[in-house]
Amino acid sequence: MAVQSRVAAVTGANKGIGLAIVRQLALQYPKSPLKSGPFLIYLTARSEERGAEAVKTLESDPQLKDAKVLVQDGGNTTIKFYALDISQTKSIQDFSAFLKKEHPDGLDMVINNAGIMFDGIAMQGFDANVVKVTLHTNYYGTLEATRDLLPLLREGGRMVNVSSMAGKLNKYSDEIRNAFIQAAKTDVPAVTALMEKFKAAVAEGKEKQAGFPSAAYAVSKAGETAFTKAIAMEEAKRNRGVLVNACCPGYVKTDMTKGGGAKTP
Known part of the structure; x- marks a missing residue:
């Protein structure tokens, strides 16, 4: 196996923001202070079909070709596809095991972008099943991927969880808003307890009375932002120089928003 000087993994990257992240990583690496080889x-x-097609799209991207950043064009960067479904524990474990075996020296960066918005509908559209499915992927799946992949980062590595501006806390009661803020400062179980409280309230048709908005995607992203903060504090205590952050894109023109976003990836 050829040694790779730098290694990154981007989840949910066959289109939209994830694909744009891969593209920008390739474009910016040659001028990055991180550049140290392949x-x-x-x-x-x-x-697998959509992932492989995404790789082909990038390999034929005019800007990438002009910049000569990919190995096929004389550059340093190689893009490979790996099948990963963060809603499935085994899929996450298989990916983690693969990375650990292939890259025993660790990874440099992981960007957790994978997520769903049920049927691409508006943020407020939801019912009990939408809540269950959305939280399973966006909250629990991202959390599990974070837990499994974080230990694989080498010293000085970076993990970025792509959350959303939809996760802002301005549509919650003061009590729940403060609970989110405190949970993020406490630990992941405290954040998970809020997700379970939301699910229980929705099951009873009383989420608004409980202080939550009727919006599965928004609550899942509020949870993702909060658990990321909690894990960042955990990681800081390990003194590895690894940073864990969440970024919150706005309304972006992707398939998820049915092309309605004001910004492009």
Whole structure:
């Protein structure tokens, strides 16, 4: 196996923001202070067909070709596809085991972008099943991927969880808003307890009375932002120089928003 100087993994990267992240990593690496040799990016997605097609799209991208950043064009960067479904524990474990075996010296960066918005509908559209499915992927799946992949980062590595501006806390009661803020400062179980409280309230049709908005995607992203803060504090205590952050894109023109976003990836 050829040694790769830098290694990155991007989840949910066959289209939209995830694909744009892979593209920008490839474009910016040659001028990055991180550049120290070959750069391998794992583009992951649930569908092998769509993932492979995404890699082909990048390999034929005019800007990437003009910049000569990919190995096929004389550059340092290689993009490989790996099938990953963060809603499935075994899929996450298989990916983690693969990375650990292939890259025993560790990874440099992981970007957890994978997520769903049920049927691409508006943020407020939801019912009990939508809540269950959305939280299973966006909260629990991202949390599990974070827990499994974080130990694989080498010293000085970076993990970024792509959350959302939809996760802002301005639509919650003061009590729940303060609970989110405190949970993020406490630990992950405290954040998870809020997710379970939301699910229980929805099951009873009383989420608004409990102080939550009727919005599965928004609550899942509020939870993702909060648990990321909690894990960042945990990681800081290990003194490895690893940073864990959440970024919160706005309304972006992607398939998830049915092309309605004001910004492009």
